[in-house]
Amino acid sequence: MISLDNPRDSAERVVAGMLKVPPLADELGRIFAAHGHALHLVGGTVRDALLGRLTGIGGTGGAPDLDFTTDARPERVLEMTRGWAEATWEAGIAFGTVGLARRGARLEVTTYRAENYDRDSRNPTVSYGDSLEGDLVRRDFTVNAMAVSVPDHQFVDLFGGMADLSRAVLRTPGPPEVSLDDDPLRILRAIRFEAQLGLAPTPELVDAMTARAERLKIVSAERIRDELRKLIISADPVAGLRRLVDVGAAAATLPELPGLRMEIDEHHQHKDVYAHTMTVLRQAMDLEDDGPDEVLRWAALLHDIGKPRTRRHATGGGVSFHHHEVVGRDMTRKRLVALRFPKDVADAITLLVFLHLRFHGYGTGEWTDSAVRRYVHDAGPQLRRLHKLVRSDCTTRNKRKAAMLARHYDSLEERIAALAAQEEISAIRPELSGDDIMEILGIRPSRLVGEARQHMLDFRFDMGMVGRDAAVAELLRWAGERGLPIPGESG
Incomplete structure (x- = not known):
């Protein structure tokens, strides 16, 4: 809290002045103040405001627009906001959180709390705290442990979150071992923040993440899925995925990924599948049209996961991976079902993994119009993504070979366009029902x-x-x- 006796006071006043607090937050803050309760904007809301990422509010249907913490209990929050909130939801009330809707915005108000995991529990046990400091110290990282009071806009940074943000460092307010024991999902959150915001975890945090990666197995599949989905659409998913593997978290959440690190010997040479996969992912991202394409990115990441199970050493050297697209399809579906992915998203990713090799062989000139029709029909609405995945899958350093593959695919797309001019090949049906x-x-x-x-x-x-x-x-x-x-x- 800002105080005239605090040597950091002037800097914090400058920061408080820079933060553009939405009028809706001040409006809610005045209601709480009138009833004798404190209310602070907190967590990602403050972090993103400092990063210039809090561009507006308006109810996107994803994360809440604004996060608050308060000394008021959930029942009291509901009582104070009755008539002001246009809608409320109480799905998180067991964890101290009340959801509010107002003028198209979504707000979440959480009572000061302290939570941790039992060794064998998938969900946190919650007890209410009695101070803002106690609430902030239990938060995951210092960059999420900053707060701004409303409506008077006092900036609170008890653990150096602003300095860590400016140095692009990820650190926990207290000992990292305690923080990760409180909620093992924070391992994935740390990885996601590195990929999303470019915040590098401290060596101490990395050590704690590595030592506790196995604890992720007690976290529900849905919570893990949500973090992985945010990771894959982040600014640098490759950095996050590499960290996921390096600290051992992938083994507990996405074991197919470290499984791509197959041993390579001098007699049976083949491309490093793990490194190839990361290159394919980056190349697929380069082909995105309008922001992150989650389905394309997942397909690029998983397209070769069937290779370890299908690897065969040929006599005299060489390695084959026959039917790895079929095995990969089945592995992909099994993993996405285990992670509780939405069916439409899982179906699209699985189809792309299955079809990613279909193009190979086209360059021999043997494809008939029938084969082209089948290619388009089988891809269906995923055809554009399939085009991008196939082009991304070329990672050869042989420029002549790469140029040849590109020409062949250009030719295929031209044939598809020519046939499409004659008939709606993406929706081919038998002439007889x-x-x-x-x-x-x-x-x-x-x-x-x-x-x-x-x-x-x-x-x-x-x-x-x-x-x-x-x-x-x-x-x-x-x-x-x-x-x-x-x-x-x-x-």
Whole structure:
């Protein structure tokens, strides 16, 4: 707290003057003050304001717009804001947090607290604190342990967070061992802040992270997933992912990643898959159109995770990874399901991992229009991402080979565009529907209908649009080959 007897007072007054506190925060602060309670903006809200990242509020549906801490208990917060808040939510009230909505903004108010984990618990146990200092010291890092009172804008920095922010250092307010024992998820948060904000953890923090990485296994899959998703869309996910592996946290959260560090011997040379993967991720990021593309980044990270399980040493040297895209697809789905990823996101990533090798072989000139149609059809809405993933997957230092691969893919995209000008190849359907097939063959819904429809889809790929009469003739031919009775024919 600023005091005239404090030698840091003038600097803190300057900082307080620089912070642009949203009017909504002051409005809420006046309500708390009128009822005899303190209210402070805290955590990432203050950190981002100092970094110039708090550009506005407006309810994005993600993290809350504004975070506050107070001496008032949750029930009291609800009582004081009744009539002011346009909506409230109490999902976090067991942890001392009340959510408020006002003029399109989302605010979270948390009572001073101290929390820690039982050794075998996935969730923190919460007890309320009685001072701002006690609340700040239990926060994860000094850069998140700064506060600004509202409505009078007193800047509070008890643990040197502003100095750490200016030096791009990540440090805990108290001993790092205690902080990480309180909540092991802070290991992932430290890694994410390094990737997102460029804050390097101190050696002491790195040591504590390494010693406690196994403790991440007690944290719920959902909390781990949320941190990993924030990490992958950060400014420098490669730095974060390398730290994830180096401190042992990947082994407890994303074990497929350190698994890419396969031993390489002098007799069976192959590219370092781990280093290759990081290069592919960086190259995929370079191809993003409008901000981070989470699906593309995950696909780039996971595209080769099937290689360790499919590696085979060839006689006389060399290494093969046959069908690693199939194994990788299954591994990807299993990991994303375990991390409770949304199904649509997991499906998109898994499809890209499965298809990332499909292009190879195109350059031999053997691809027919049918093959191109299948490529587009199978990729579906992920086609643009597949283009980027395939191009990113070229990390050869052989400039001639890289240029050749680029030309081949340019050629494929030109053929796709030419076919697309003739037909909507991304939405190819058989010319005969399932109902048509049942009517023509005189059969009821069954697996046979699905088999017939798949055949007609393959026929559509191979022959393009042929018209209904030719499609019916092909269906009857297919049915006859299988000995199916043809309506209208007698024995």
